[in-house]
Amino acid sequence: MADDRLVQGRYRLLDTIGRGGMGEVWRALDESLGRQVAVKCLKPMGPRHEPGFLRVLRERFRREARVAAALQHRGITVVHDFGEDDGTLFLVMELLTGRNLSQLMDDNRHAPLPVPDVIEIAEQLTAALAYTHEQDIVHRDLKPANIVRTTDGTVKICDFGIARLNHDIGFTARLTGSGVAMGTPHYMSPEQIGAGTVDHRSDLYSLGCVLYEIATGAPPFNQDDPWSVLVGHRDTAPDPPRTRRPDLPEPYQRIMLDLLAKDPDDRPPDADELGKRLADARHRQGVRGPGDATAPTERLPPWTRGMTHGSPASGARPPRRTVLDRSAAVLTAAWTGGQGAPRREASPAAGTAQPAPSDDAPDSVAALTARLERSHTLARAGRHFEAHQIAAEVLAGRERVLGPDHPDTLSCRHHLAFGLARLGRLEDCCAMARQVAEARARVLGPHHPDTLATRYELAYVQGQLGKWTEALWSYHEVAAARTETFGADHPDTLAARYEVGISLGRLGRGAEALTVYRDLVAARTRAQGADAPETLRARHGLGVSLGRLGRWEEALAEAREVATARERVLGADHPDTLVSRREIAVALGWLGRWADALSIYRQVADARERVLGAAHLDALASRSDQAQCLDQLGRTAEAAALYRRVAALRREYAAGRR
Structure with a gap:
C-alpha cells in the first residue's frame, strides 16, 4: 500500500505502525474530523492462498469490526469505522499511546x-x-x-x-x-x-x-x-x-x-x-x-492530577497542556510486528493521541482558544450574556476546525451549556448538558473525568430546577463511577457522595442522608483530616440531618463543634462559619430557647452585613431570621420595624439589579 494513500476519501495513511504477513496497521489522519487514528488493513492476497482460507480471514476481519464496534468501555479499544476500499478491508481505531x-x-x-x-x-x-x-x-x-x-x-x-x-x-x-x-x-x-x-x-x-x-x-x-x-x-x-x-x-x-x-x-x-x-x-x-x-x-493517571469537583455549574477545567509523547503507538495483533510509531502530539485529557494541527490551522486554533479564555474571563466578571455569545462563536469555529467530537470542541460545548444556567435558562442548560455528557461518554468513555464532570454539573442544575429525584440518580451514578475510577476516598468521589446527601435531604429522606453523611465524615477525616474544610462541611450536613429527624440536642452539639472548628480554621466571618453559627440558632429555637437563639441570629446578621453589605441577600435573610425570633419572644413592635427595614433593603437591591 503506497504511502500517503487516501482510504475511502477520508483516512490519509501517514506511516506504518505495524506490519505482518496478513496485514498492516497505519497511523492515519481522519481528514473529516481532524484527528489521528490507527487504520488496520487486510492486504489483498495472491493466488498462492487457498480460497477457503482467505474467506475465513476476511470473515474474521469483518467479525472483529462488528464485535469491537459494539463495545463501549474505557478498557476496550474504540473502533470508529470499517469498510472496504479497492479490495482492501480496513478497520479504523483509536490511536493508542x-x-x-x-x-x-x-x-x-x-x-x-x-x-x-x-x-x-x-x-x-x-x-x-x-x-x-x-x-x-x-x-x-x-x-x-x-x-x-x-x-x-x-x-x-x-x-x-x-x-x-x-x-x-x-x-x-x-x-x-x-x-x-x-x-x-x-x-x-x-x-x-x-x-x-x-x-x-x-x-x-x-x-x-x-x-x-x-x-x-x-x-x-x-x-x-x-x-x-x-x-x-x-x-x-x-x-x-x-x-x-x-x-x-x-x-x-x-x-x-x-x-x-x-x-x-x-x-x-x-x-x-x-x-x-x-x-x-x-x-x-x-x-x-x-x-x-x-x-x-x-x-494516579495524569489526567486525574489537580482534578476537583469545582464550583457547581462553573464549567471550570484545568488548563489543557500539549506535550510531546515519545511512547510507541501500538495496535496489537499477532501480525502487527510490534513496531513503534514516530513521535506525535498527544492530548493527556483524552488518553489517545490527537493530531497536531494542520499547517493552516494553528493560528485558527490558537485564536479560538484565546477567545474562549476571554469568554471565561467575562463569565467570572458576571458578564454572562457576552461570555455566552463568544463561547457560541468559538464552538462553531472548533466544530469547523477540529470536528464536533474533538475533546476541545466538547469542552467548549460544556462551557456553553452551563453558561445557559448562568443566564437563567436552566431547562436549555439541562438539554444541552445531556448531549455533551452523551458525546463525551461516546468519545472519551463513560468514566472519563470530563464525562463525569459534565454529569456532575448537570445534576446540580437538575437540583436547581427542583428535580431532586433526577439529581439524586445522577449523583449516585457519578459517585459510583468515580469510586471505580479513582477510589472511594478520592476528593472527587467524596464530592459526589456529599451531593448525594444533599439530594436525599431535599427529598425528605433524612435517615438515608444521615447514613451518607456519617460515612462521608469518616472518609473525609481519613483522607483529608478532621479539620479540613470539606470534612467540616460533611459534619455540617450531618448536623442538619439530625435536625430534620427531630434530634435537636444532637444537632445542637454538632453545630457548636463545627462552628468552633470552622472559626479556628477559616475565621470568624467566613461564610461557612456563619452558616454553622446560624445552625446553632436554629437548633436553639426548636428547643424553645428563643432568647439564646436571638443573640446568635443578631451576631450572624451583623457579621454578614459588615462583610457583604446590608442589602446582600444573605444579610437580609439573617435579618429576617432575627425578626422571626423577636416575634417568638413577643417583641412584635421590634419585629415589625425590622421586617420594614428588610423590605426596603430588598427593594433597593432589586432596583440596583435592574
Whole structure:
C-alpha cells in the first residue's frame, strides 16, 4: 500500500505502525474530523492462498469490526469505522499511546513487573472483561500482545479478531473447522485445546496466564515446543507463582492459581466475582492503589492530577497542556510486528493521541482558544450574556476546525451549556448538558473525568430546577463511577457522595442522608483530616440531618463543634462559619430557647452585613431570621420595624439589579 494513500476519501495513511504477513496497521489522519487514528488493513492476497482460507480471514476481519464496534468501555479499544476500499478491508481505531504488556516485559528484560503494577493491571483487565462478558462476548485470544497500557495508565484490551458471541455457535464452528488457529498456545485454556465448550471462563484462564507472566517474568508453561505448552495447559499443574516471585502476596497467588484451574467450574464463576476477590485481596493486604487517598500522586493517571469537583455549574477545567509523547503507538495483533510509531502530539485529557494541527490551522486554533479564555474571563466578571455569545462563536469555529467530537470542541460545548444556567435558562442548560455528557461518554468513555464532570454539573442544575429525584440518580451514578475510577476516598468521589446527601435531604429522606453523611465524615477525616474544610462541611450536613429527624440536642452539639472548628480554621466571618453559627440558632429555637437563639441570629446578621453589605441577600435573610425570633419572644413592635427595614433593603437591591 503506497504511502500517503487516501482510504475511502477520508483516512490519509501517514506511516506504518505495524506490519505482518496478513496485514498492516497505519497511523492515519481522519481528514473529516481532524484527528489521528490507527487504520488496520487486510492486504489483498495472491493466488498462492487457498480460497477457503482467505474467506475465513476476511470473515474474521469483518467479525472483529462488528464485535469491537459494539463495545463501549474505557478498557476496550474504540473502533470508529470499517469498510472496504479497492479490495482492501480496513478497520479504523483509536490511536493508542503506550506499550502493550509484551513490550513492557521486553523493556523490563522479562523481569516481573512491580507488584502494585500487577495488581492495577489485574483490576483494570477484570473490569473490562466483566463488561465484555456482560455483552455476551468472549475474547478467546487474551495475551500480553493484545493488552495495551497507555501513557495515562489506562489498560485496554485490543484485537477481537476471534472473539465469539456466545449465541453464535454455528459461525464459531465454521471458523474452527477451517483449520485457522484459534488462540495463542501460551495463553490458551484447556477447553480451547481440547475442542471443548468455550465460554467466558476461558478468558479468565487466559487472564490467569497473563497475570502469571507479568508477576513472575514467564508464562505458567514456557517450553519451547508448542505441543509441550499445550500439554502443560491440559495436564500439568502450574508452579505456584510465589516459588518464582516470593514477594507476591499470598491472596494474589491464590487468585492466579484458581484462574488457572483445568476445570472451568473450579475457576471464579465470572469476572464480577473475580473483581470482588481482587478488591478483598487489596483490602486485606493494605496494598495501595491508584484510587487510594494515601497512595503517592504519581500512581494516579495524569489526567486525574489537580482534578476537583469545582464550583457547581462553573464549567471550570484545568488548563489543557500539549506535550510531546515519545511512547510507541501500538495496535496489537499477532501480525502487527510490534513496531513503534514516530513521535506525535498527544492530548493527556483524552488518553489517545490527537493530531497536531494542520499547517493552516494553528493560528485558527490558537485564536479560538484565546477567545474562549476571554469568554471565561467575562463569565467570572458576571458578564454572562457576552461570555455566552463568544463561547457560541468559538464552538462553531472548533466544530469547523477540529470536528464536533474533538475533546476541545466538547469542552467548549460544556462551557456553553452551563453558561445557559448562568443566564437563567436552566431547562436549555439541562438539554444541552445531556448531549455533551452523551458525546463525551461516546468519545472519551463513560468514566472519563470530563464525562463525569459534565454529569456532575448537570445534576446540580437538575437540583436547581427542583428535580431532586433526577439529581439524586445522577449523583449516585457519578459517585459510583468515580469510586471505580479513582477510589472511594478520592476528593472527587467524596464530592459526589456529599451531593448525594444533599439530594436525599431535599427529598425528605433524612435517615438515608444521615447514613451518607456519617460515612462521608469518616472518609473525609481519613483522607483529608478532621479539620479540613470539606470534612467540616460533611459534619455540617450531618448536623442538619439530625435536625430534620427531630434530634435537636444532637444537632445542637454538632453545630457548636463545627462552628468552633470552622472559626479556628477559616475565621470568624467566613461564610461557612456563619452558616454553622446560624445552625446553632436554629437548633436553639426548636428547643424553645428563643432568647439564646436571638443573640446568635443578631451576631450572624451583623457579621454578614459588615462583610457583604446590608442589602446582600444573605444579610437580609439573617435579618429576617432575627425578626422571626423577636416575634417568638413577643417583641412584635421590634419585629415589625425590622421586617420594614428588610423590605426596603430588598427593594433597593432589586432596583440596583435592574
